[in-house]
Amino acid sequence: MEALGKFVQIVASRLMCVGRTTELIGAEQQEAVNKVADQEKSYNMRIAELEKAAKEKDDAVISVVARSKDLEEEVSRLRDQIRLLQAEVKEHDVAKGQLTSHVHELEENGMEMFSYGFDRAVSQIAVLSPKFDSAQLDMTKIVVGGKLVVDGTVEEHDENAPPS
Template sequence: MCVGRTTELLGAEQQVSVERVLELEKSLKEKEDVVVDVTAKMKESEDEVTRLRDQIRLLQAEIRESDKTKGQLTSRVQELEEEGLEMFTSGFDRAVSQVAVLAPEFDCGQLDVTKIAIGGKLVVDGTVEDHDKNVPPS
């Protein structure tokens, strides 16, 4: 072979090598861009996870506070129910004592805070429908 042909072949091989290097560099750049993109998305996802964890903690604190408030309100309702019952019983006892003063011959022992008068009789408190046949059931 002659020197010119050898140089020509070496130049062609070098050109192929240069093209291959350029292809590899282009492929490497594309892959680096993908890595940068995926890394950015991963960082966004991590930030979202952190934000959601903070939100969960906040909501759990609100639930605890709501449960505490609910407990306090439930206790207060029970207190008010007891106070209402005490007031009702006290009022009944006052009325019975007034009847005893105004009508000493009347037997107040038959009176009972848990009974109601239906059809001329004292019956255990319940709904009127339980005792009056003329009232349609609800």
């Protein structure tokens, strides 16, 4: 029986070794499972961060595209406004040219009328006073201090007169 007792002791010790080995293997597997769980948790956090960054980037792109469209519309509107203003400027330039031309015509008419009036006055003086030398008369001169002098005041105040 002693042999049987030793056999039982050997079997029992073997069972304890197998149990201990199983515990160690289970502990190693649990450690591996824990490592995998930690890595999964880390990866899930990283995925969440990347998804958040991607969403922020997408939102920024959408915002920039919308702003770009708004600015393109503004540029288009301003270009249309520029075209309208350029057309108005051209119209005003044409009108200014017409008015300037009309002013020059009126100035010429005024000068002709003044010249005709001066010629009439000179011819009347020649008839009334035949001895008077009417060649000394000049329509561009005025009397200052009993003498005939060139009238520079007209040109000084005339904005259309050429500079002297």
